[in-house]
Amino acid sequence: MSDRKLDIAFWNYDRTRPLADGTIKIDGVNASFHSARVVPQIFEAMIRRRAYDVSELGMTYLLRTMDAEHPPFVAIPVFPNRAFRHSAIYINHAAGICRPEDLAGKTIGELALYGHDGGTVPKGILADEFGFRPERNRWIIGGIDFPMDPVDFVPQPHPDDVDVTMAANGADLGKLLDAGQIDALISADIPRCILDKSPNVGRLFADSETVERDYHRRTGIFPIMHTVVVTRELATQAPDIVKAVYQGFCQAKDNSAQRIARGMTFNNMDTMIPWLSNLITRDRDLLGEDWWPYGIAANRDAIDAVLRYNYQQGITRRRFTIEDIFAPYLLDT
Structure with missing residues (x-):
């Protein structure tokens, strides 16, 4: 059986680059990767035109679509953009x-x-x-x-x-x-x-x-800004493909994290940021060895905070739960 063709969009992050450059392959998927000048252009293409099968999407953008009668997207627990604010x-x-x-x-x-x-x-x-x-x-x-x-x-x-x-x-x-x-x-x-x-x-x-x-x-919260979504049709019709997409994003992130950690041996001399290795050490001491985790278990409190904030601030009409927005077969990640 031939690999399934998917259009996948995300911004040019170090944690997604191994997918775009072919270092990491997604099992069973023939992927075409897309990006944009600024990340909201990716959001717009996905929301307006369903331009992709898989796309990065801001959490609040996703939640605004969830109030529709037939929500178009299902999230997978990949978080390419997170930041303390x-x-x-x-x-x-x-x-x-x-x-x-x-x-x-x-x-x-x-x-x-x-x-x-x-x-x-x-x-x-x-x-x-x-x-x-x-x-x-x-x-x-x-x-x-x-x-x-x-x-x-x-x-x-x-x-x-x-x-x-x-x-x-x-x-x-x-x-x-x-x-x-x-x-x-x-x-x-x-x-x-x-x-x-x-x-x-x-x-x-x-x-x-x-x-x-x-x-x-x-x-214990490292705030989440963006997640990755798939079309509801793909989530329903091809759970094994969606699971493979999730694993591909995890492998790409781990590949980049390992490259950063290995670079400490040579004082991260490929990057012209003084004391970068010291910063990486401090971050790992605080955030853990997997300092940018994917999956539900490691992010439950951070996800729930975003869902609560959007409801409390009047962005969503109801208080969504993790089970409402993520693919059910990835809830045990």
């Missing part, structure tokens, strides 16, 4: 924000849409740990200096008591933050004013790495 909250120093509680009553910008993956998680953490309530704020949604198309291919709900408006076309939320026209900004992408070290702006958590490491020590 205390560092994604930026402030204007003149706004009088010295601690998380000071965000109350402020005007906050958010990248791309109300409840993007890099915004849902920090808002959830702020609510859990500091009593943050989004309805106390005015929200301005827009872009930053990096060009990105409007996210108009998914529903954009928000609770009725949350004041959300779109920024003017072409507005740069980073510039608005720098100028004091907004008080704070939550963004997965770093605005130019932060990269340029403008004296007007900074992070809410100035030593964000210390805060994020402490968060992981206390909770």
Whole structure:
């Protein structure tokens, strides 16, 4: 029997590259791999046109499709993009924000849409740990200096008591933050004013790495931004193929992790980042030998947090469970 042809899309990550370059093969699959300039373009192609059989998808993007009468996708427990997000909250120093509680009553910008993956998680953490309530704020949604198309291919709900408006076309939320026209900004992408070290702006958590490491020590959560989905038809008709796809992603990730670990023997001299080996050691000491785990068991708390945050923030109409969104035959991974 010939291998099944699949179109598979993801961004150019080190943990997926072994699939794209052929280092790792997916058993029983003749794969064509696709990417895009920015990852939301992959999401759009999958959601608008079902352009792929298998695709990376932001968790909040997936959950917005789950409220449909016939949800089009099923997730597999692969998480190509995850990030600690205390560092994604930026402030204007003149706004009088010295601690998380000071965000109350402020005007906050958010990248791309109300409840993007890099915004849902920090808002959830702020609510859990500091009593943050989004309805106390005015929200301005827009872009930053990096060009990105409007996210108009998914529903954009928000609770009725949350004041959300779109920024003017072409507005740069980073510039608005720098100028004091907004008080704070939550963004997965770093605005130019932060990269340029403008004296007007900074992070809410100035030593964000210390805060994020402490968060992981206390909770065990390494926040998840994106997962991988398959079409519901593929999930239903070809479970063995979907299992092989999952294994392929796992093998690709493990291949990259092993390459990074082996590189420590030579002080990771192929990469021009000083002290990189020390950073890898610190990360493995905190996060474990498998510091970027796939599967349900190692990620149950992190997945559940995302599902809860999306419900609490009014992005989904109901509180989804892990069993609602992941392929049933991969729940024991």
